[in-house]
Amino acid sequence: MIEIKNVSKWFGDFQVLKDINETIQKGQTMVICGPSGSGKSTLLRCINGLEPYQKGEIIVDGESLSDPKTNLYKLRQKIGMVFQRFELYPHMTVLKNITLAPMKVLKKSKKEAEKKAMELLERVGIPDKAHEYPANLSGGQQQRVAIARSLAMEPEYMLFDEPTSALDPEMINEVLDVMVDLAKEGMTMIVVTHEMGFAREVADEIIFMDEGRIIERGSDEEFFTNPKNERTKLFLSQILV
Amino acid sequence: MAYNFDWSVLWRQPYGMWLLQGLWVTIKIGFLAWIIALSLGIVIGTLRVTPWKFLRLFSSAYTELFRNIPFLVQLFFWYYAGPMLLGDRLGHYVNQIMGLNYYVAIFALGIYTASRVAEHMRAGFASIGKEQYQAVLSTGMTQFQMYRYVIIPYALRIILPPLTTEFLTIFKNSSIAMTIGVAELTFMSYRIDAETFHGLEATTGAMFIYLLLGLTVVRIMGFIESKFKIPGMIGR
Amino acid sequence: MFDAVIRNFGFLMGGFGVTLELTACALAGGITLGMIVGLGRISRNRWIYQPVTLYVNFIRNIPLILVIFWFYFVMPIIAGQPLNPFISAVISFIIFEATYFGEIFRAGYQSISVDLIHAAYSTGLTYTQTARYVLIPIAFRRMLPSLITQSIITFQDTSLAFVIGLQEFVRRASIVDNLEVRSIQLYGFVGIVFFIFCFIGSKISLHFEEKGRKTGVL
Ligand SMILES: Nc1ncnc2c1ncn2[C@@H]1O[C@H](COP(=O)(O)OP(=O)(O)OP(=O)(O)O)[C@@H](O)[C@H]1O
Ligand SMILES: [Mg+2]
Numbered sequence: 001m002i003e004i005k006n007v008s009k010w011f012g013d014f015q016v017l018k019d020i021n022e023t024i025q026k027g028q029t030m031v032i033c034g035p036s037g038s039g040k041s042t043l044l045r046c047i048n049g050l051e052p053y054q055k056g057e058i059i060v061d062g063e064s065l066s067d068p069k070t071n072l073y074k075l076r077q078k079i080g081m082v083f084q085r086f087e088l089y090p091h092m093t094v095l096k097n098i099t100l101a102p103m104k105v106l107k108k109s110k111k112e113a114e115k116k117a118m119e120l121l122e123r124v125g126i127p128d129k130a131h132e133y134p135a136n137l138s139g140g141q142q143q144r145v146a147i148a149r150s151l152a153m154e155p156e157y158m159l160f161d162e163p164t165s166a167l168d169p170e171m172i173n174e175v176l177d178v179m180v181d182l183a184k185e186g187m188t189m190i191v192v193t194h195e196m197g198f199a200r201e202v203a204d205e206i207i208f209m210d211e212g213r214i215i216e217r218g219s220d221e222e223f224f225t226n227p228k229n230e231r232t233k234l235f236l237s238q239i240l241v
Numbered sequence: 242m243a244y245n246f247d248w249s250v251l252w253r254q255p256y257g258m259w260l261l262q263g264l265w266v267t268i269k270i271g272f273l274a275w276i277i278a279l280s281l282g283i284v285i286g287t288l289r290v291t292p293w294k295f296l297r298l299f300s301s302a303y304t305e306l307f308r309n310i311p312f313l314v315q316l317f318f319w320y321y322a323g324p325m326l327l328g329d330r331l332g333h334y335v336n337q338i339m340g341l342n343y344y345v346a347i348f349a350l351g352i353y354t355a356s357r358v359a360e361h362m363r364a365g366f367a368s369i370g371k372e373q374y375q376a377v378l379s380t381g382m383t384q385f386q387m388y389r390y391v392i393i394p395y396a397l398r399i400i401l402p403p404l405t406t407e408f409l410t411i412f413k414n415s416s417i418a419m420t421i422g423v424a425e426l427t428f429m430s431y432r433i434d435a436e437t438f439h440g441l442e443a444t445t446g447a448m449f450i451y452l453l454l455g456l457t458v459v460r461i462m463g464f465i466e467s468k469f470k471i472p473g474m475i476g477r
Numbered sequence: 478m479f480d481a482v483i484r485n486f487g488f489l490m491g492g493f494g495v496t497l498e499l500t501a502c503a504l505a506g507g508i509t510l511g512m513i514v515g516l517g518r519i520s521r522n523r524w525i526y527q528p529v530t531l532y533v534n535f536i537r538n539i540p541l542i543l544v545i546f547w548f549y550f551v552m553p554i555i556a557g558q559p560l561n562p563f564i565s566a567v568i569s570f571i572i573f574e575a576t577y578f579g580e581i582f583r584a585g586y587q588s589i590s591v592d593l594i595h596a597a598y599s600t601g602l603t604y605t606q607t608a609r610y611v612l613i614p615i616a617f618r619r620m621l622p623s624l625i626t627q628s629i630i631t632f633q634d635t636s637l638a639f640v641i642g643l644q645e646f647v648r649r650a651s652i653v654d655n656l657e658v659r660s661i662q663l664y665g666f667v668g669i670v671f672f673i674f675c676f677i678g679s680k681i682s683l684h685f686e687e688k689g690r691k692t693g694v695l
Binding site: 088133 | 593600615
Binding site for chain 3: 315
């Protein structure tokens with residue numbers, strides 16, 4: 001369970017996150033949407049301990065991220081993250097990309113790590129690309145490798161930051177399909193996305209952020225058809241053309 | 242060892258005058274060599290994209306040769322060996338020329354820098370897409386017209402920033418001419434040392450003169466760049 | 478045709494040895510200092526950033542020969558006694574080349590995105606592991622072609638130690654030339670030797686550049 005309690009964050013004088021409260025239960029999928037600059041990426045980074053916050057608390061399975069005694073490196077092992085621009089290691093083959101952390105962090109043997117990596121590649125549908133370099137893959141394939149790389153650590157939570165927004169339209173679905181499967185298998189996921197089809201299909205909760213605040217939350221069709229907030233209405237009308 | 246600084250060597254006569262004379266020679270060498278470098282460099286760089294294999298080969302051989310040998314060695318070669326290459330009679334005649342070292346410095350620096358300009362030209366051409374060439378030809382221009390009116394001016398504007406750096410470098414490299422006795426700025430600061438043993442002050446002064454020269458050139462080139470820049474391009 | 482070269486081959490190649498020693502020292506010092514200079518150039522602390530930037534911009538506007546002279550004049554004042562020209566030259570080269578290497582390192586450091594670092598962290602890698610397996614290998618591959626090119630330039634630059642009387646390759650050729658007046662073959666020979674080394678070096682640099690482009694690291 002991830003609990004976010006009264007979290008505020010500033011970049012200098014600029015307040016990016018304003019008093020965020022949210023709880024994600026095990027096995028749930030939460031979708032975050034909202035206009036550019038509203039703080040979605042920043043929130044995800046805070047949850048993974050990649051950025052500090054100044055007020056409030058984020059608690060993952062009972063461990064507070066701001067507690068100096070918490071080992072962030074250990075904690076991140078159970079939280080995977082996928083980025084907009086894939087961020088694969090360009091100097092390593094696909095297989096190496098996936099096996100690096102299991103071998104170095106979990107101290108798995110090469111054989112063991114590669115076996116697991118191949119299973120994951122099978123699962124995301126590109127076992128034949130194991131020995132390619134990332135640059136030789138399409139965007140959709142790269143993103144699926146990035147997902148496999150995260151899954152290789154057998155995380156309990158997965159964070160996605162606009163995983164499909166850098167992709168050509170015909171590649172979006174191949175990535176979303178993988179994510180839908182993950183959600184249905186019971187992975188706990190927080191997904192920043194504007195793919196409302198995906199949200200409708202798997203989200204247990206949808207939150208709408210604007211200027212660092214959560215201004216609307218919903219859990220069903222109601223969120224799309226009858227949002228309470230004017231900003232949400234406007235935003236949804238723009239992306240649901 | 243206590244050292245008594247004497248900064249007056251920077252303005253006391255005749256030393257102050259020497260530095261100014263040196264600066265003037267530096268500027269002359271730089272400018273004249275730049276004229277050679279730019280015109281020759283553009284030609285040699287353009288040869289790289291011609292359809293004739295021999296010319297392309299010549300162009301790449303030229304750049305490889307000049308950039309893989311230290312300029313000092315090139316300068317010595319032209320100055321000491323050059324006249325010998327001309328044969329006894331002509332060589333003897335050439336050796337009589339007053340201020341030969343000055344002309345050799347300009348020549349050597351010019352054809353050396355030309356190889357660097359040519360290399361930038363090549364990169365400039367490479368950054369122009371194939372379709373651009375086809376688009377130009379489709380308007381009915383000949384190969385020659387295409388290069389003359391479209392491609393070369395376009396490439397030159399693309400490579401204006403690296404050319405600015407080259408132009409700055411040519412003044413710095415002109416200091417190497419001191420090794421064959423050309424009385425440019427670095428030579429003069431060294432000469433002040435020989436007379437006064439205050440080389441530290443003289444070279445420090447010369448450093449700031451070079452700095453000033455560089456800043457002035459950057460200003461001028463910045464102005465030129467802003468004049469010629471293509472809206473929405475360059476100006477990175 | 479190369480009679481004077483053959484007669485003085487040992488003497489000349491001894492000078493080439495000095496050139497190689499100079500290059501090795503200049504590269505070791507220049508690259509090490511360059512790494513630090515590069516870090517200074519991306520520092521957010523202006524007490525670090527500004528002095529380093531000033532140093533880089535100042536040196537890059539000054540001819541190397543002048544830097545060599547300057548240190549040649551300043552070293553005896555600091556050390557209190559005339560200094561070995563080799564050491565004086567090496568110091569000048571390190572100070573000079575470090576500004577060029579520094580800019581290469583700066584570009585290399587800046588070529589790595591924050592998200593890539595975050596991606597590595599998010600798989601549980603520690604700071605040291607991220608640096609060792611991700612940051613340094615990527616930055617190194619990206620910088621390698623430029624590092625090799627700048628090393629070739631440094632190798633050529635060492636010939637300028639000529640001006641303070643250091644008996645490197647070119648100086649020895651000129652000594653022989655003064656005695657035997659065989660300028661064509663002597664400077665021709667020096668040119669050929671430099672050419673061979675630099676040409677091979679530039680091809681190696683090109684090789685890594687193409688390799689980097691092919692694998693998509695660049
Ligand atoms: N390191 C930083 N320093 C200062 N300001 C930052 C920093 N990172 C982000 N910001 C600012 O914080 C705000 C929120 O950024 P964030 O990336 O979280 O937005 P976002 O909701 O993810 O937007 P997008 O949809 O464009 O990705 C933006 O205004 C951004 O300019
Ligand atoms: Mg974002």
